[in-house]
Amino acid sequence: xxxNIYVPHLMTITKIRDEAENVKTFTLEFKDSQIGKNxxxxxxxxxxxxxxxxxxxxxxxxxxxANKGYLELSVANVGKVTSALHxxxxxxxxxxxxxxxxxxxxxxxxxxxxxxxAGGIGLAPLRSLINQMxxxxxxxxxxxxxxxxxxxxxxxxxxxxxxxxKLENSEVLLTVDxxxxxxxxxxxGVVGSLLPNIDIDLxxxxxxxxxxxxxxxxxxxxxxxxxxxxxxxxxxxxxxxxCGLGKCGHCNIGEKYVCKDGPVFSYQQLKELGENI
Amino acid sequence: xxxxxxxDKKKLADFLETLSSDCEVIxxxxxxxxxxxxxxxxSKLEDSFKGRPIVSxxxxxxxxxxxxLAFDTTDKVNVDIxxxxxxxxxxxxxxxxxxxxxxxxLDAIYLSDFVDTYYQARRKNTxxxxxxxxxxxxxxxxxxxxxxxxxxxxxxxxxxxxGDKYLVKVGSDAGQEAxxxxxxxxxxxxxxxxxxxxxxxxKSKQSFQRKVDVDVAKQNLPExxxxxxxAEESEMCILCGGxxxxxxxxxxxxxxxxxxxxxxxxxxxxxxxxxxGGFTQMAAENTRENQAARLRQRIFHKYIYTxxxxxxxxxxxxxxxxxxxxxxxxxxxxxLGRVASK
Ligand SMILES: Cc1cc2nc3c(=O)[nH]c(=O)nc-3n(C[C@H](O)[C@H](O)[C@H](O)COP(=O)(O)OP(=O)(O)OC[C@H]3O[C@@H](n4cnc5c(N)ncnc54)[C@H](O)[C@@H]3O)c2cc1C
Ligand code: SF4
Ligand code: SF4
Ligand code: FES
Numbered sequence: 001x002x003x004n005i006y007v008p009h010l011m012t013i014t015k016i017r018d019e020a021e022n023v024k025t026f027t028l029e030f031k032d033s034q035i036g037k038n039x040x041x042x043x044x045x046x047x048x049x050x051x052x053x054x055x056x057x058x059x060x061x062x063x064x065x066a067n068k069g070y071l072e073l074s075v076a077n078v079g080k081v082t083s084a085l086h087x088x089x090x091x092x093x094x095x096x097x098x099x100x101x102x103x104x105x106x107x108x109x110x111x112x113x114x115x116x117x118a119g120g121i122g123l124a125p126l127r128s129l130i131n132q133m134x135x136x137x138x139x140x141x142x143x144x145x146x147x148x149x150x151x152x153x154x155x156x157x158x159x160x161x162x163x164x165x166k167l168e169n170s171e172v173l174l175t176v177d178x179x180x181x182x183x184x185x186x187x188x189g190v191v192g193s194l195l196p197n198i199d200i201d202l203x204x205x206x207x208x209x210x211x212x213x214x215x216x217x218x219x220x221x222x223x224x225x226x227x228x229x230x231x232x233x234x235x236x237x238x239x240x241x242x243c244g245l246g247k248c249g250h251c252n253i254g255e256k257y258v259c260k261d262g263p264v265f266s267y268q269q270l271k272e273l274g275e276n277i
Numbered sequence: 278x279x280x281x282x283x284x285d286k287k288k289l290a291d292f293l294e295t296l297s298s299d300c301e302v303i304x305x306x307x308x309x310x311x312x313x314x315x316x317x318x319x320s321k322l323e324d325s326f327k328g329r330p331i332v333s334x335x336x337x338x339x340x341x342x343x344x345x346l347a348f349d350t351t352d353k354v355n356v357d358i359x360x361x362x363x364x365x366x367x368x369x370x371x372x373x374x375x376x377x378x379x380x381x382x383l384d385a386i387y388l389s390d391f392v393d394t395y396y397q398a399r400r401k402n403t404x405x406x407x408x409x410x411x412x413x414x415x416x417x418x419x420x421x422x423x424x425x426x427x428x429x430x431x432x433x434x435x436x437x438x439x440g441d442k443y444l445v446k447v448g449s450d451a452g453q454e455a456x457x458x459x460x461x462x463x464x465x466x467x468x469x470x471x472x473x474x475x476x477x478x479x480k481s482k483q484s485f486q487r488k489v490d491v492d493v494a495k496q497n498l499p500e501x502x503x504x505x506x507x508a509e510e511s512e513m514c515i516l517c518g519g520x521x522x523x524x525x526x527x528x529x530x531x532x533x534x535x536x537x538x539x540x541x542x543x544x545x546x547x548x549x550x551x552x553x554g555g556f557t558q559m560a561a562e563n564t565r566e567n568q569a570a571r572l573r574q575r576i577f578h579k580y581i582y583t584x585x586x587x588x589x590x591x592x593x594x595x596x597x598x599x600x601x602x603x604x605x606x607x608x609x610x611x612x613l614g615r616v617a618s619k
Contacts, residue, residue, distance in 0.1 A: 004360045004394040006345050006532075006544075012354075052348045052356055053542035055534045078560045093354050213562055239564060240557050242532045245391040248549070249529030250556065252578065255585035260390065274502060 005245055008050040008095030009035055014070065016090055021153040023121060024086055025062070025074040028096065039099075041065055042106070043128035044236065044264045047098025048244045049073065049085065057081040058241045058259070061099060062124040064131035071096070074124040074156060100244040101263050104129045104234065109206045113141035115198075117219050119191055119211025120149050123156050125236060126210050131160075134167060141169070144198050148175040148191030148215075152184045173197060191215060192222040202227050209235045220267055230268030237263045237270070282445040282456070282463040283470055284436075289443065290322050293370060295459050300366035300404075303337060305330045314369065326371075326438065329414050329596065333376045333525035334369050335383060338399045339548075341522070345395060346544040348534070363398050368455065370406040372432070374425035375417070375596035377407050379525025381431040382594070385587040386528050404451050407435035411477050413485050416597030418610055421489040424594045426481040427474075437474045444474045487610045491591065494617040495580050501616050502573070510612050511572035513605035518550030520575065520599035520607070526583070526592045529556075551575055576612060 015027035030036035046060045057079075063072035077086045088094065106129070114133060118126050133140050145164060149155050155174065165172035173194045175187040187194060191211070207228060209219050216235055223233050239251035239258040246260035254273035256262060265273075284292060293302050294317075302317040305327075312330045314337070349357040372380075384400065387393040410417070410426035419425030428435045433452030437444040444466055447453050456463060501507075521527040531549045534542045549556060551574050557565045565571050583592030593609070600608045 005391045006394065007358060007360055010356055010358075052350050053534055053536050053540070056532060091354075093356055095356070095358075238559060240559050242530065242549075245393075247387060247391065247393055247528070247530075248532070248546075249551065250549070252574075252582065255582045 006097070006243075008048070008056075008097045010093050011071070011096045013088055013090055013092050013094065016088070019074050019156045020149075021151075022077050023074055023154070023156055024077075025072055025156075026085070026088075027063075028071045028073065028094070029069065031093065036069065039071075041099035042103030043132050044104035044125055045099035045101045046125070046244070046263065047071075047073075047096050047100060048241075049075075049081070050095030050097075051081050051084040051088075052095060054084045055081045056095075056242075058100075058244055060125035060128070060236075062127050064128045064135065066132050066135035074121065074127075076121045098244065100259055102261065104208065104264050105206075106132065110139040111141070113201055113205040114143045115200065115205050115207040116143070116145045116147075117191055117195075117207060117209045117211075117223075118145070118147045119215035119219075120154055121156065122211030122215070122236075123147055126208055127157055127160065129208065130164065134164070134170075137167075141204065143167075143170040144200075145170070145172045146175075146191055146194045146198070147172070148177070148189075148194070148211075150177045152176050152179060152181070171198065190218065192219050195222055195226065200226065206232045206234060209233060213238065224267075230271060231266050233267035234264060235267065235270070237265060239263075281466040281471060282447075283439070283442045283466045284445055284463050285442050286440075288462045292459060292462050293317055293322070293368075296368050296455060300368055303334065303367060303369040305371045314371075317370075326408070328412070329373050329375075329410070329417065329598075330371075331598065331601070332523055333379055333596065333598070334372055335376075335379065335525055337367060337369060338380065338383060338403060339387070339396055339528065339530075342545055342547045343395060344543050345532075345546055347541070348544065349541045351540045360394075363395065364402060365399075366402045367399075368404045368406060370436075371408045372405055373410055373596070374407060374428035374435075375419045375422075375594040376525050377405060377428050377431040377435075378419075378422075378424035378590075379594045379596070380405065382526040382583065382587075382590070382592050383528055389587070404433045404455055405431070406452070406455075407432040409435060409437045409474075409478070409481075411438055411481050413481060414597065414601075415486055416600040417595065418485060418487040418489055418597055419595035420482055420485050421487070421491050422591060422593055422595030423491075426485075427478045437477065439470060439473050439477070442470075444470050487597070489595075489610050489613045490617045491580075491613070494613040495584075495591070497616045497619050498577060498581055501619060504619070506612070506615050507569035507573045508567075510607060510615075511568040514552065514568050514572065514607060515605060516553055516568070517604060518552055519602040519604070521550035521552060522548055523598040523602045525594050525596055525598075526579070527551075551578070572607070572612075576609065580613075 010031040011028040017025045019025045048056045049059045059073045062074045077083050237258045241251050242248040244259045246257040251258035306315045344361045347359040387396040407428045433449045435446050529549045530546045536542045579593040
């Protein structure tokens with residue numbers, strides 16, 4: 001039989017965790033354990049998630065390849081497919097095809113200090129990379145994680161943020177845009193406002209930026225102003241996607257398909273592609 | 278390949294009839310006044326030569342709507358997934374050179390990297406028989422795009438109308454096999470036949486009413502990115518998608534689950550159009566928010582992105598259908614002319 005690139009694999013939801021307001025993290029295992037054994041991916045890659053009889057949506061893999069045997073997806077409830085997923089229970093079965101996309105550079109940035117700047121659910125794809133970097137800790141210099149959300153209730157992965165902060169040669173700085181409940185002791189302001197609070201060795205630091213488009217836009221401007229070169233700013237593009245395979249045309253920018261040639265690009269590459277970022 | 282042949286015009290029907298004994302034969306035919314592709318039998322062969330069909334034959338390789346998967350969730354845990362297959366054998370006769378080239382472009386897109394399962398199955402089972410153009414239509418500009426009016430590649434068999442007979446050239450093993458099925462219908466072509474075809478080609482090339490300087494337009498396009506021309510040219514667009522749907526190389530689609538009953542659905546794919554506002558709509562924003570950006574995408578995709586990404590050939594075949602179909606006269610040759618004259 002010819003392999004059919006559109007057929008999803010069946011995956012069982014083995015765990016559901018409330019991650020933040022309107023965000024849940026799902027742990028998935030392949031029903032066919034053989035497929036699970038052969039499934040390999042890189043941080044920054046994503047899959048097309050099927051809610052049967054409802055539809056598909058592209059979702060980043062947030063678990064790290066260092067953790068074998070399962071995948072985790074953190075999903076914000078925004079529409080048809082994602083709300084159907086939020087209604088699922090442990091033991092239910094969904095579909096998944098992937099991994100798609102290029103993923104983040106890893107070996108290429110070894111030896112460098114790493115600066116993560118994330119907004120909201122944008123921490124999900126970065127979390128995969130962060131955990132893989134901590135799993136191979138000696139390959140990297142200082143790891144700084146700056147993370148911001150609109151309000152405290154939207155902060156994802158709080159336990160992990162606490163743990164990462166305790167690890168050697170690493171720092172975690174949090175911020176929120178506003179705090180309606182007044183129960184936040186940390187920084188208030190957009191995530192870019194944290195940048196002046198950290199020491200950065202420009203020559204030796206690579207920044208990974210992920211979040212809502214406006215946030216990415218302003219953080220990149222901040223980084224450029226600080227003197228980062230376009231090659232040392234790595235980000236992910238979000239585009240409307242249907243196939244994830246470079247066929248349906250929806251995610252096309254310039255001669256690239258974001259689903260296949262991206263979603264990870266350096267700022268330098270994006271500049272050369274032209275279309276608005 | 279084998280020597281060039283001829284077939285008497287009156288015998289073409291016999292040839293197609295014989296082919297239809299073990300496969301579906303598709304030819305251009307007139308329906309409600311429009312020249313369309315449809316199945317031999319329901320159609321009159323003499324209509325098939327009346328110019329360029331208003332749609333390309335891509336429908337037979339990449340249908341406007343296609344069932345791809347069927348889901349049944351009656352057993353919640355062991356969800357049943359069925360993949361649709363298609364192994365219908367087809368001959369399409371009367372494909373114009375521009376459309377042959379269009380199929381070559383679709384091949385590059387669908388058969389590279391991840392191979393599109395559905396396109397591949399249909400493509401493998403389709404024999405493409407071309408028909409060279411002695412008389413280009415008013416909107417044709419394939420000559421400028423170097424895809425016509427006579428085909429030089431991408432056909433299994435190609436026919437040239439010599440008046441009372443066709444010159445027949447074979448371009449592949451599959452084409453050879455088809456022609457060999459009824460060898461006595463064909464005779465060897467003479468030098469005169471070949472000469473006549475050459476003259477017809479020259480004459481056809483001289484009769485184009487439209488011309489685009491593709492090289493200059495391509496060269497100037499990047500500079501035109503922020504030009505006011507995109508807003509000006511797209512101003513009247515009514516977002517009907519016709520230009521995309523008639524284009525032989527447009528390959529974009531949506532995937533959608535259509536529910537049938539409470540516990541089952543069919544996953545379909547449908548043609549989509551980059552001229553429609555929803556094409557790039559996401560939860561937080563629309564990344565191509567105005568019609569100027571969408572028109573620019575259509576032109577850049579054909580003239581810059583496709584050649585950059587694949588083998589250098591532009592993704593426009595010069596078939597002129599987008600001009601013909603557009604209800605508000607948005608005209609790619611006019612746009613490219615403006616770009617070239619900058
Ligand atoms: C590479 C990639 C990785 C992503 N990773 C994550 C992740 O880890 N977690 C997460 O919560 N979200 C992620 N998203 C966003 C997620 O794909 C969309 O929120 C989801 O497709 C919305 O689907 P829906 O059916 O629930 O919403 P719909 O009911 O379809 O629509 C809600 C809104 O989303 C827009 N939308 C519809 N389809 C898409 C689509 N295919 N792509 C983008 N927007 C669309 C609609 O226009 C509408 O405005 C990712 C998107 C991409 C492109
Ligand atoms: S564009 Fe060229 S090949 Fe196509 S129908 Fe017109 S003349 Fe024939
Ligand atoms: S055919 Fe004309 S009106 Fe219709 S979408 Fe294309 S450019 Fe717009
Ligand atoms: S999502 Fe279909 S081409 Fe990228």
